[in-house]
Amino acid sequence: MTTPNDALDFYPTPDSLAFDMVFSLREVKSGFTTYPKPILEPSAGDGALARQVHALAFNVHHDYKTGEVDRYDKEKARSAELDCIELSSDFRAVLKKDGFRVVHDNFLTFRPTTKYAAIVMNPPFSAGAAHLLKALDVMQDGGKIRCLLNAETLRNPCTNERKELAAKLEELHATVKYIPDAFKNARRAARVEVALVSVDIPDREPVSRIRLDI
Numbered sequence: 001m002t003t004p005n006d007a008l009d010f011y012p013t014p015d016s017l018a019f020d021m022v023f024s025l026r027e028v029k030s031g032f033t034t035y036p037k038p039i040l041e042p043s044a045g046d047g048a049l050a051r052q053v054h055a056l057a058f059n060v061h062h063d064y065k066t067g068e069v070d071r072y073d074k075e076k077a078r079s080a081e082l083d084c085i086e087l088s089s090d091f092r093a094v095l096k097k098d099g100f101r102v103v104h105d106n107f108l109t110f111r112p113t114t115k116y117a118a119i120v121m122n123p124p125f126s127a128g129a130a131h132l133l134k135a136l137d138v139m140q141d142g143g144k145i146r147c148l149l150n151a152e153t154l155r156n157p158c159t160n161e162r163k164e165l166a167a168k169l170e171e172l173h174a175t176v177k178y179i180p181d182a183f184k185n186a187r188r189a190a191r192v193e194v195a196l197v198s199v200d201i202p203d204r205e206p207v208s209r210i211r212l213d214i
Helices: 015-023 048-058 071-079 089-097 125-138 160-171 209-213
Strands: 027-029 032-034 039-041 082-085 101-104 118-121 143-150 175-179 194-201
Touching: 015 048, 015 143, 015 194, 039 048, 048 071, 048 082, 048 118, 089 101, 118 125, 125 143, 125 160, 125 194
Parallel strands: 039 082, 039 118, 082 101, 118 143
Antiparallel strands: 027 032, 143 194, 175 194
């Protein structure tokens, strides 16, 4: 489909990169591979990343041509612990048609009522710092974040927002992988270097009522 007028910086994540981002969330316990749940995709677009989350974490598959959930997987899709957020009303309609649960429109105004175990995101390149800072705030009590940014967001911390982000990522021992030409052959091509940011935030121990009273 054509890019909706209300879609901000829409560059759908290439399939191979989306796979790598979601696959990196996996945890191997007693020989079994599991994924942290529930998962949030806060800039879902037309579902490129969300489809990989469905496939890897929930064994839910989508028709390659139409994007819709395979008819045998519709019940699994309904129970999958994946929430999506998308600013574009046109894309929200596409996501719902394709079997995704859409919980809000603007991630920057989102107030979660769910404790997410992971966030996987490819936010608008022009607002990447703000979106990743929001994700770090949402996940401050623990969880995993995988985020694509325009590399310049980290290479050129020329604003207070970018400086704040750089300081928080350093404090959290985030890892950054720079990928040149990641979108060169994408559905919507762009000659841009991206940074794949991975943050694993340890779960914060709950403060007991007794300690609070003391």
